[in-house]
Amino acid sequence: MPVSERPFPPSSRKAQIPVADPDTVERLKSKIGALSTATLQQLDASLPWYRGLRPDERSALGMVAQKGIASFVNWYQRPVSPAWVLSDVFGTAPTELTRSISLQKALQLIRVVVQVVEDRVPDLAADADQGALREAVLRYSREVAFAAADVYARAAETRGSWDTRLEALVVDAILRGESSDALRSRIAAVGxxxxxxxxxxxxxxxxxxxxxxxxxxxxxxxxxxxxxxxxxxxxxxxxxxxxxxxxxxxxxxxxxxxxxxxxxxxxxxxxxxxxxxxxxxxxxxxxxxxxxxxxxxxxxxxxxxxxxxxSGDDTARKALIRNIYRPLVGASNGLEETLSSYLNLGHSLEATSRALFVHANTVRYRLRRVCDITGWDPLLPREAFVLQTALMVGRLSQPSPGPAERPVTRP
The missing domain is CATH 3.30.70.2730 (Alpha-Beta Plaits)
Known part of the structure; x- marks a missing residue:
């Protein structure tokens, strides 16, 4: 897991942590294996979710716990060491760990590790040095907890940036009309x-x-x-x-x-x-x-x-022909002729009825049929404009009449 090292100022760390007792340090080094084993046993016994993890996830968490104990020994011996716990403890954990293990569970793991070490303080230090060792354990656990929060925050930020870029790629692919397996994979990835x-x-x-x-x-x-x-x-x-x-x-x-x-x-x-x-x-x-x-x-x-x-959109032209012009031409009762006359005669029912030699109620009925078939009402000015445009583009889409069909003009 990529992380950055951020060492504490040597002067502040030296003032906070007393000088470690050499005998205690040696006991800690000799007990690293035993402490790691006890920690893994305690994790398995006290955390039900740990027992339900996959083997690779259990192994990764176990590595974090063992590295945490080893790092504590080094930190206790040299608290001003530039190898800060963020990289020292979590450096070997895979990035996928933050997806399968929540921050709350990571803190539970840290609590178990700290409890195991604290319970064994009497075996690790002399009576006079036990207080200093307990204080060091608490200070170190605080650093590891902050380090864990930092790791999860960085992982969340990285995922957020990647999700944003992936979302932008999907939107761009939709706008460009892509239809590929890569697009389907990205769609699944954005959820x-x-x-x-x-x-x-x-x-x-x-x-x-x-x-x-x-x-x-x-x-x-x-x-x-x-x-x-x-x-x-x-x-x-x-x-x-x-x-x-x-x-x-x-x-x-x-x-x-x-x-x-x-x-x-x-x-x-x-x-x-x-x-x-x-x-x-x-x-x-x-x-x-x-x-x-x-x-x-x-x-x-x-x-x-x-x-x-x-404005030159051919898709709209085809839509007008498909959804309005062809249904009108294919309908009976002269709907296309009635609509054309109604629009050309200033939307007058009486003038249309006279031009077609039908009753005005017949014109009204036919115009209602136009609305039923196309979904556009010729009695409304805006929708009448849509219908008139459909008639124009529909007529233009028809083949031009041949020479024999053209009217002959005589001088």
């Missing part, structure tokens, strides 16, 4: 569990997204989503959300955490690997959102289909 209702929200990041902002962001998303990935790329904030319930209110709450400007969320995806489509739609919507100043905040990327088409 993502959701397999449905996955969407991507994008917008501007706050001016200074510090650690406090990120903590507040994660606390908020943890309450309203099963899984969350956070990415900050320059002035853009990206949220990948999984298992979101009550989408409209959830997205509205999350939009307050973004910076100024529009906030766009993409359509739901079935898996995190497939979320690149949601991310691409959200970013396309973010680019086109300024063309609709009255857009709600947040706004769905699909609500920005017309603006996205005008």
């Amino acid at each position: 993502w569990q959701s397999q449905a209702r996955i969407t991507v929200m994008v917008g501007s990041s706050p001016p200074e997204p510090n650690a406090l902002f990120l903590n507040e962001l994660r606390r908020t998303t943890d309450r309203i989503a099963e899984d969350t990935l956070v990415g900050i790329q320059g002035d853009r904030l990206i949220l990948v959300l999984g298992g979101v319930e009550n989408n409209e209110s959830t997205y509205s709450r999350l939009s307050d955490l973004f910076g100024s400007g529009p906030v766009v969320y993409g359509p739901e995806s079935e898996s995190l690997v497939a979320a690149s489509g949601s991310a691409q739609a959200a970013f396309a919507g973010l680019t086109a959102a300024r063309a609709w100043p009255a857009a709600p905040r947040p706004v769905a990327a699909d609500d920005l289909w017309p603006e996205r088409v005008i």
Whole structure:
């Protein structure tokens, strides 16, 4: 386990620890093996969780306990030694130990080691030197406890930094549309569990997204989503959300955490690997959102289909054809003709009925059928604009008429 040596100032350590008795030091050296054996036996007898560890974990902890006793002897003999207990005791322990053994359990182990040594003080020192040895044991146990806390803090910091980098890699891979075994491995490593209702929200990041902002962001998303990935790329904030319930209110709450400007969320995806489509739609919507100043905040990327088409987004063009134009053309009762006439005649029911030679109630019925089939209501101005855009891009997608089909103009 990589650690840094931090020796205490010699003057302060020499003032705290009395000079060790040579006879006591020799007894301690001769009893290191016996103390180590007694410590391992006591660990097995008094700590149930120790007995349940894997053999490699028991071996690593046993090595820490033995190194702790040997280090105490050296420390007691030369308290100003530059080999500080942090590296001397925990230097041989594997990094994975901090993942399987909590800090609380590590402190329990230290307590057992100290108790074993303290119980044997009468056998290790003369009567006159027992008080000094007990004091040294207590001081050393304090140093080891602080060293253990330092080791776990460093390990947690390292894991936190690595998790942040791994999260950034996953978000970047989703934005770029990767679908590889490496991405699936990274998704598993970040602990993502959701397999449905996955969407991507994008917008501007706050001016200074510090650690406090990120903590507040994660606390908020943890309450309203099963899984969350956070990415900050320059002035853009990206949220990948999984298992979101009550989408409209959830997205509205999350939009307050973004910076100024529009906030766009993409359509739901079935898996995190497939979320690149949601991310691409959200970013396309973010680019086109300024063309609709009255857009709600947040706004769905699909609500920005017309603006996205005008800005050159081919995905939005295909979506309009697939979801609106083709269903209308394939429907009966002349829905496409009725909608086209209604839009061209200034949204007038009476003018449309006269142009089509049908009753006004028939026009109303057909327009309701348009809403049922497409999900967009032609009686609402904004949704009528979406429908009109779908008609235009749909007609442009049809093959041009051949020479025989073109009208002949005579001079």
